[in-house]
Amino acid sequence: MESVSRCDRLLVLFSLLLTCVLPGLGGRALAAPGKGGPVLDHSRAAVRQYGEVREFLFELAKAYPNNAKTFVLGESDSGDTIVGLQVGAGKVNQVVVATHHGNEYGSTEVGLGFAREIAARPIEGQTVYVIPVLNISGYNRKARRESAGGVSYDPNRNYPGPCGTEGPFTLKSTRALAKFIAEKNIVSSATLHTYSPAVVYPWGLSSHDLKTGYESIFEGLVADATRESHYATGNSTELIYPADGTYEDYAFHQHGIWSILFELGHSHSPSTQNIETMVRANVPGIRRMLESAPSERAEKHAFAGKCDRSLISLDRHDE
Ligand SMILES: [Zn+2]
Numbered sequence: 001m002e003s004v005s006r007c008d009r010l011l012v013l014f015s016l017l018l019t020c021v022l023p024g025l026g027g028r029a030l031a032a033p034g035k036g037g038p039v040l041d042h043s044r045a046a047v048r049q050y051g052e053v054r055e056f057l058f059e060l061a062k063a064y065p066n067n068a069k070t071f072v073l074g075e076s077d078s079g080d081t082i083v084g085l086q087v088g089a090g091k092v093n094q095v096v097v098a099t100h101h102g103n104e105y106g107s108t109e110v111g112l113g114f115a116r117e118i119a120a121r122p123i124e125g126q127t128v129y130v131i132p133v134l135n136i137s138g139y140n141r142k143a144r145r146e147s148a149g150g151v152s153y154d155p156n157r158n159y160p161g162p163c164g165t166e167g168p169f170t171l172k173s174t175r176a177l178a179k180f181i182a183e184k185n186i187v188s189s190a191t192l193h194t195y196s197p198a199v200v201y202p203w204g205l206s207s208h209d210l211k212t213g214y215e216s217i218f219e220g221l222v223a224d225a226t227r228e229s230h231y232a233t234g235n236s237t238e239l240i241y242p243a244d245g246t247y248e249d250y251a252f253h254q255h256g257i258w259s260i261l262f263e264l265g266h267s268h269s270p271s272t273q274n275i276e277t278m279v280r281a282n283v284p285g286i287r288r289m290l291e292s293a294p295s296e297r298a299e300k301h302a303f304a305g306k307c308d309r310s311l312i313s314l315d316r317h318d319e
Contacts (some may be wrong), residue, residue, distance in 0.1 A: 229281035
């Protein structure tokens with residue numbers, strides 16, 4: 001009995017140290033990832049509703065009050081509030097956004113797994129905004145598209161693009177994200193989808209002119225992102241297919257944001273075990289990519305090539 005109570009006293013002292021003393025030393029997280037934070041049950045991934053996602057973010061903010069707080073991105077056309085987690089207090093602002101496509105719940109789980117990791121251990125010098133679900137009504141139905149005014153749209157063809165778009169901005173969710181990355185002066189962005197597997201960089205549009213002029217930086221970032229996953233890396237159009245009006249090209253074209261697209265795993269319907277593997281293989285890479293990204297946006301970012309709209313017939317609308 002005596003040893004138990006002594007142990008209890010030690011635990012109390014240790015948690016006092018954690019909550020009162022050490023956060024003063026720069027507010028860095030102290031708990032190792034996976035210890036102390038809320039548990040994420042990936043077996044619910046295929047049936048999870050958005051309420052659970054939001055609840056998980058609130059729990060993370062509660063578990064790591066010195067590191068994380070929730071924020072509202074905006075309201076979607078379904079009337080839902082799009083919630084994200086803001087982590088850290090650094091000067092460089094980064095964004096990780098998942099689930100443009102509501103059926104790609106594997107990307108949601110990786111987004112939530114990343115939120116959990118980063119809430120426990122923020123990145124020095126950075127503030128990271130994690131938005132696990134952008135397309136809420138699609139996510140609740142596990143459907144790719146999002147509806148507005150009785151019409152459904154592909155959210156990741158809904159941004160203005162130099163070679164075309166299926167929008168632009170016919171959805172409140174995409175408009176809210178565009179406004180957010182401009183206002184927050186976001187420097188780097190990871191957008192999460194399923195599946196391929198591949199991690200790619202701009203341009204991803206309908207053109208034969210696919211060079212941004214920043215190939216060596218982008219190649220470094222995707223190499224950092226895939227050290228654990230060993231996913232294929234390269235240019236988006238070459239490795240996936242051309243698509244006009246995507247978020248990832250918009251972020252770079254409009255602002256010079258270091259914009260990386262993750263096509264995670266091998267299926268739109270990953271098993272619980274597949275998801276656990278995806279989270280383990282990609283969360284460290286997303287973190288490393290953000291850590292090693294330049295601290296300022298790219299200077300020359302407008303698309304200067306020639307569009308070839310005939311290529312858009314290759315857009316399969318399935319990734
Ligand atoms: Zn997708």
